[in-house]
Amino acid sequence: MNWLYDILMGSNRHIGYWGPDTDPGDAPEDRFTDYLISHLRPGAGARVLDVGCGAGGPAVRLAKKTGASVTGITVSGEEVRSATALAAAGGVGDLVRFEQVDAMKLPYADGSFDAVWAIEALMYLPDRAECLREIHRVLTPGGRLVFSDYTERLPLGPAQRETLAETFRLNELSQPGQYDGILAGIGFRDVRRHDLTEQLQRTSRENDRRLPEKMRRVAEEAGEKFSAHYRDHELRASALEHDYLGYVVVVAQSRRE
Template identity: 40%
Template sequence: MARRPERTEESDDKFFDTLTGILAEAYGSHLHFGYWDASGDGSLAAATSCMTDQVIKRTRVRAGQRVLDIGCGTGAPALRLAHVCGVEVVGVSVSAREVDRANERSRREGLAHRVRFESADAMSLPYADGSFDAVWAIESMSHMPDRGRVFCEIGRVLAPGGRLVIADGYHRGAGPEASSALMDTMCTAFRMHSPPTLTGYEDLFTAAGLRTLESLDLSDHAWRSIGYLTETLRTRSPEFAHVLGEAAFTHLMECLKEADAAEIFGYVLLTAERRGL
């Protein structure tokens, strides 16, 4: 098993600052996998925006309620949620620069009174019990060293009956040796931790006092994003090599040539709720 870099707040801050800046130029404001269907225009920007809407639909929040965004990135998804639903949003990230940029975006859009972003660790959230009506995490759980601890924190800050929505990768199960090497390599390069299986996610929810409502496999709608990621890695190779390390980047590109990421990674939209007291 490839060894992941030791997680420190300072190293994470610098790493994600740089990575977000590079990827945002290719992906746009909604910095996550896209959702493609027959009604879309086929662009990456439209698809990533559509994925955000898939998550928003499942939060089922209404005006005046409060939502926590774990791993806020650019802040664009949180701001879209606030515009669409009239809610208050608090976004958190370990990257101080992401937080600053997201707050600036909130001010530009005239939403600073309802949407703010703060530096915080999802494994130790600085919020009171039951203080949010919904929580979401869009492709941020993969960077958490202890998912179980994060889900317990989410269960704590959610109000009874409050919803959690997760959009992220999952482990499809044992694959060929090349695919296993690709998983290890991708996780090392991007400071991720191997994703659970779908059953593994549900077990984590249960342990945190959360009840699974929906497990929707979106792999067929999302995997065009892998092509965009690979092309971005190729065209911006000097920058990625600098961020990830020359050897790690070279190994990653070699593994991507040899194995199909879709063989081991699926993409899922999970909805759960906090059990009532």
């Protein structure tokens, strides 16, 4: 299904951003990556872990913009291959590498990374707290964590839960603010939460507007019947995003020792 995600989302599998301090000439999804970079603030040479790296767009942009070296992890071998090719094509193959690793069991030594980000990835994990504990372990003391996730902004009824399961393959989202206690319990400090629900809603409106063109490309690849089915799937997902879901960006620092 990678070809489908390539058509629908390209190499950035996250929301867009329309706001100050980003270049209006860039794609909205790249502007969101830049917004996250402005929170992560890694220096040149910093070691960054990208948890749930997807097709690699954010990791490649992070390395190009900051000179940081990035390790991207995903459960998908297909994503490792396409993200590695993207980094090579982007001229940062020496700074960025991708590995097939489970985010809840990181095979890295304590204090291996100066910063960690996880963009729309924690929500897919059966044990988000375990992943956050692992992230805290592999961060250097005082290292920074930035992550973004969908939240359940309004209570979902059975019909919305069914849509969430079918379109996002998710059974449960966190409540806004639910991460605060988990992070504090693990030892993160200076936890700041930013509500980007308006950016999510704008993204879903833009996706609806761009849908006919994307579905034309899906039809060329997989036929009219599949395209019509998937168009319905996408419209249900965007209605759920617009009416019920929220979006947070969380910034925190690991405890100093």
